Amino acid sequence: MAKENVKIEDISKPVEQLVKLTLDDLMPLPPPYDKPGEEPELTEPTPDWREKYVTDLDGYIAIDLPWKPKTKEEEEELVRKFLSGLQKLLDKENNWTFLQPLMLSVEYCARCQTCSDACPIYISSGRKEIYRPTYRAEVLRRIIKKYLTPGGKIKAKFTGDIDLNANTIIRLAEDAYRCTLCRRCTQTCPIGVDNGLISHEIRKLFSQEMGIAPKALHELGTVQHLQKGSSTGLTPDGFKDIIEFIEDDIEEKLGRRIKIPVDEKGAEILLIHNAGEYLSWPENPAAFAILFEEAGISWTLSSEQVAYDAVNYGVWYDDVQLARVATKHTEIAAKLEVDKIVVGECGHAHKAISVVADRVLADEYNIPRESCMPILWDIVRKKKINFDPEKNNFPVTLHDPCNMVRLMGVVEPQRKILRELCPQFREMEPHGVYNYCCGGGSGFAIMQSMNFPEWRSAVAARMKFKQTLEAFKDCISPEINKYLCAPCSNCKGAIRDMLDYYNAPEKCSIYYGGLVELMVNAMVDLEEPFIEWEFH
């Protein structure tokens, strides 16, 4: 099949859609998905979507706002705003947060393309140019050189030309949401250039200058989080109801009632969970409660707005929103007089509060922040609870959430637990800091509008699906239940949708869940298994 060759300059072309994906182009999958007809066909956007939204890149819509300019004036206004945003991106006061890393990445790329093959999206798509790690970076670089440096228009002929028009801008914005910010490409760059960061900065330009971002991240994400208390819309009262429900559930399983500490002043730990857990996987916070209580840890949850939801979507698209949410989290921790904040199984919440937002906190807001993983490992290592690994005698593999592992360095504690408690634990390849993203990174897991989920499962999550099938290839038959352990809410969301898309629970009996569920499942004290092997 002839491969269309999209060039950098093509991004500004007046065509309806730059690239069209077909199943034939996508990276082949291992058995039992190696035959045609084993996965859903790709669909076309509806005419209505084409009219209203930006389908001009690859037909998929990440930014679900009707922001496509309709008139010449609107187009000119868009170009003007884009350039003013770009200037701010290169300005010390407006973008101190990432100025140095951004400038280095703009300046020093050698276009050697060493980074291309590290990108799961580029490879899964059958090497589509628009997904190549360097594509957006090169577009941005050329715009900066041509439009924001003296003599740029002339120099552009020599250093690489590009036309800045409305097409360029709307496609660039969409393309910034075809990268999960997993930064696997950056690991391979001999110069240390960071193409993931470039995607991040492009997203920021659109958000911070124009308010353009996927609704799930901004309007229903950080804004709703700050205004209502959680990006899920969960209210403090709703939260308390769920806690009661979880206590009932624990009583049923454990045979005795546990009082889950909420708003307990002076506890050692403020534990924060992704609120998605309470709504979609309440067994996860339940397992945490069981483990922390049984191990005698001094801890509490908070029922205060913002604090019962650990997420911080700002980390993917907006530094100001990031700082607002992080500061709120630590402010509440300070009020509760805890020693430290511990983040539950949520990767981006880990990275947001411990790493990225570390440098927006000062004085009373600067409270120690930690991962739950070492604490969980301590419970196993110090034998604070009796476990019987035989209870977990089924195939288990581990997904490494990018934010917690490659981007934060929490690698070993979770695998030590699995090696200890799961006799059939096997690593997927590659693993640890070199593992692939689940496909839900940088907000994709929660972006559910229009046809974006199709792209996510078919392209972004494809590599994860391949790795999972390969890790279980010795036991792929549907008679054997298999557990894909993903200690991260967003990864779980993406994996749930991925397994469902490929119908893998039915075809291969692959289930998924967190880490603490496996720990509780192995507890000697529990009569019935904690893991129920039902897909939800």
Added chain:
Amino acid sequence: MIWLQALVYFSFTVFVLVVLAKVVKYATMPIHLRWELYPVPHEKGRAEHGGSYFEEADWWKKPRETTLIGELKDMFMEMLFIKRVFEHKRPLWWFTYPFHTGIYLILTWFALVFIGAIFEIAGFPISAASVQQLGFLSWLSPLIYYLTWIVGVLAMALMLIFGLGLLFRRLGDEGMRSYSAPIDYFNLLFIIAVVATGIAAWQYDGDFAVARAFMKSLITFSPLPSISGATILHVTLLSLLFLYLPFTKMTHFFGKYFTYHKVLWEDEPNLRGGEIEKEVKKVLGYRISWSAPHMKPGMTWADEVLKVSPNEIDVWKKEEK
């Protein structure tokens, strides 16, 4: 040939000054948010699996353990062997590695010519025969003589062959071709031209005696020796290359220092009352002029965060017409 000598001084000075200015520019940029990437080689006992101090409960109560050796090892593997290209793009490595080795060797050659010139200024001629005046160090002169020759010839050969190789690879590799602008070919051709004229000059200066004499003049600010037309052309081109280099992405030799040390491996935590916290407070005082509906332009970062009430946060809406 005073103009040639002046050109050499001028371009060398500009090179040093512009590189310095760029280093200062990057070094004085404000502190940025943490954005490290694992493995971070200075994490003691953890770098092997890519871990960090976050693998430890109560990490903030414990002393941080880092290893300089680990960091240096990774740095040298990258500098001397271009490890990441070797691991992730082997076909390119076969060209880029010998080419960069050629660059390192030619820099060594310059150093050797410089040392040779110093010896000669001090009255110890550099030649194949040992120099009695140097006493028990009499072997030094022939050592410099032969080393200069071997290193110089090897460097020229590597740079020419693999410079051309890189040029053809850029044309042959689809991904690289479509991302290459005229400037990328120009840069390579420029270097190849400098090397080619260097080889031509060498035809008239088989043992680099003239090169040493040239260097001597430069060091002592005395008139240049008589040189061939090829040498004049070579030195002119080389000077122009030096003038041009600091303005290009070929300055990645120091850019790389910043990307690794100041971004990817920079994992210094912000501890209460520490130096980082002081820096953070400073940048939180910077003013924002972003104009999205959820921003309040004109406020400082600190105020954007602490003083804007959630209900004042607006979002993008389609303007009604």
